[in-house]
Amino acid sequence: xxxxxxxxxxxxxxxxxxxxxxxxxNPAAVEILGxxxxxKSLLSLxxxxxxxxxxxxxxxxxxxxxxxxxxxxxxxxxxxxVFISPA
Numbered sequence: 001x002x003x004x005x006x007x008x009x010x011x012x013x014x015x016x017x018x019x020x021x022x023x024x025x026n027p028a029a030v031e032i033l034g035x036x037x038x039x040k041s042l043l044s045l046x047x048x049x050x051x052x053x054x055x056x057x058x059x060x061x062x063x064x065x066x067x068x069x070x071x072x073x074x075x076x077x078x079x080x081x082v083f084i085s086p087a
Contacts, residue, residue: 003016003079004016004023004024007026008024008026010026012028012083012084012085013026013029013032013083014026014028014029014081014083015033015037015081015082015084016079017079017082018079020041020042020043020051021040021042022037022038023038023039024038028084029084032067032069032084033045033064033065033084034065042080045064046064046082047062050071050073050082056074057073057075058072059071059072059073061087064084067086068086069086069087070085070086070087071084
């Protein structure tokens with residue numbers, strides 16, 4: 001099972017990031033980020049602090065579309081998974 005298939009099973013908002021661009025967003029993430037979020041850069045959606053972090057996993061408090069959110073970021077081999085929760 002690939003990461004996007006796994007993320008499609010969770011009700012928590014989650015996106016898959018490959019090469020600094022969203023390659024998949026589950027339905028809950030689309031509700032938060034908008035229907036056109038896939039293909040957008042990590043930088044444009046979450047800002048430079050998130051896009052520029054080199055840590056393998058971290059938690060951050062970030063405004064997303066004007067709403068306070070908590071992001072949980074985990075790196076896979078060549079990708080990142082970002083879980084988005086309202087703060």
